[in-house]
Amino acid sequence: MSAPARFVVAVGSGKGGVGKSTVSLNLALALRESGARVGLLDADFYGPDIPLMVNVTRTTPLKSWGFWQRSGQPRLDPLERYGLRLMSVGFLLAENQPLSWPAQMVEFVGRQLVHDVRWGDLEYLIVDLPPGTADLQQQLLALLSLSGALVIVTPQDVAHLDAKKVLAMLADAAVPVLGAVENMSALVCPHCGKEVDVFPRVSESRSIWSAGVTRLGTIPLDPALARAGEDGKPLLISDPSGPQAEAFRSIASAVTRELERRGAA
Ligand SMILES: Nc1ncnc2c1ncn2[C@@H]1O[C@H](COP(=O)(O)OP(=O)(O)O)[C@@H](O)[C@H]1O
Numbered sequence: 001m002s003a004p005a006r007f008v009v010a011v012g013s014g015k016g017g018v019g020k021s022t023v024s025l026n027l028a029l030a031l032r033e034s035g036a037r038v039g040l041l042d043a044d045f046y047g048p049d050i051p052l053m054v055n056v057t058r059t060t061p062l063k064s065w066g067f068w069q070r071s072g073q074p075r076l077d078p079l080e081r082y083g084l085r086l087m088s089v090g091f092l093l094a095e096n097q098p099l100s101w102p103a104q105m106v107e108f109v110g111r112q113l114v115h116d117v118r119w120g121d122l123e124y125l126i127v128d129l130p131p132g133t134a135d136l137q138q139q140l141l142a143l144l145s146l147s148g149a150l151v152i153v154t155p156q157d158v159a160h161l162d163a164k165k166v167l168a169m170l171a172d173a174a175v176p177v178l179g180a181v182e183n184m185s186a187l188v189c190p191h192c193g194k195e196v197d198v199f200p201r202v203s204e205s206r207s208i209w210s211a212g213v214t215r216l217g218t219i220p221l222d223p224a225l226a227r228a229g230e231d232g233k234p235l236l237i238s239d240p241s242g243p244q245a246e247a248f249r250s251i252a253s254a255v256t257r258e259l260e261r262r263g264a265a
């Protein structure tokens with residue numbers, strides 16, 4: 001099956017709540033800003049939050065949800081939002097519905113979200129993965145024909161320990177690791193401008209950095225980012241000239257550079 005984009009890039013994490021969706025979304029927007037055609041697939045079966053983060057509900061797009069009968073032809077249109085082509089497992093699950101599908105069903109839906117959507121001619125498809133390293137994540141990796149993956153960590157030993165499991169899973173699946181982003185790094189005090197370490201620093205020996213993973217960028221803890229998540233207006237749209245928007249642009253350039261360097265085209 002052909003890849004849905006020139007570069008398919010997954011965003012993974014060992015733990016939930018570390019900012020995987022925030023980074024996926026703003027990374028996609030930063031790539032889009034540079035003129036590329038970009039899709040964003042929210043494949044987080046446990047917590048598909050992208051629709052909320054861009055303020056779309058599933059009643060909006062999918063009137064012709066004849067998704068279940070395979071026709072052999074891609075026939076589901078992604079949503080367009082902020083210039084991104086968007087598809088989410090959240091359009092399939094009701095808002096309060098936990099994932100209760102059998103593994104086979106998950107596999108089937110995952111396959112459709114990747115291959116039966118009319119993504120069009122994309123340069124980048126960013127995939128927000130479910131956190132962790134279970135069967136579901138492994139199934140998704142097998143479906144995706146990934147050019148590479150990035151991993152999100154917070155500056156906490158637990159996040160790094162769990163991220164190492166993701167790195168091992170990626171290695172098993174022969175997915176190139178482009179690098180990692182440290183999110184929720186030191187908070188810049190809005191009053192005095194000093195950096196505050198909300199989390200204690202990660203011990204060098206436990207960190208993924210000492211395991212040789214490239215640091216693609218650092219995003220501080222920033223109330224504006226938390227607000228953006230709730231408001232359904234991503235930071236790159238609400239505050240395009242702020243420091244965090246710049247940080248996401250720099251991550252996007254690092255991702256592009258890594259992809260080109262690896263000759264994944
Ligand atoms: N750097 C940050 N500063 C402040 N809040 C953040 C930051 N990154 C993420 N958040 C917020 O933290 C919560 C978890 O982030 P999210 O991207 O949903 O994580 P994940 O997808 O890994 O579960 C969200 O409410 C989000 O808005």
Ligand SMILES: [Mg+2]
Pocket residue numbers: 020021022044047049
């Ligand atoms: Mg998420």
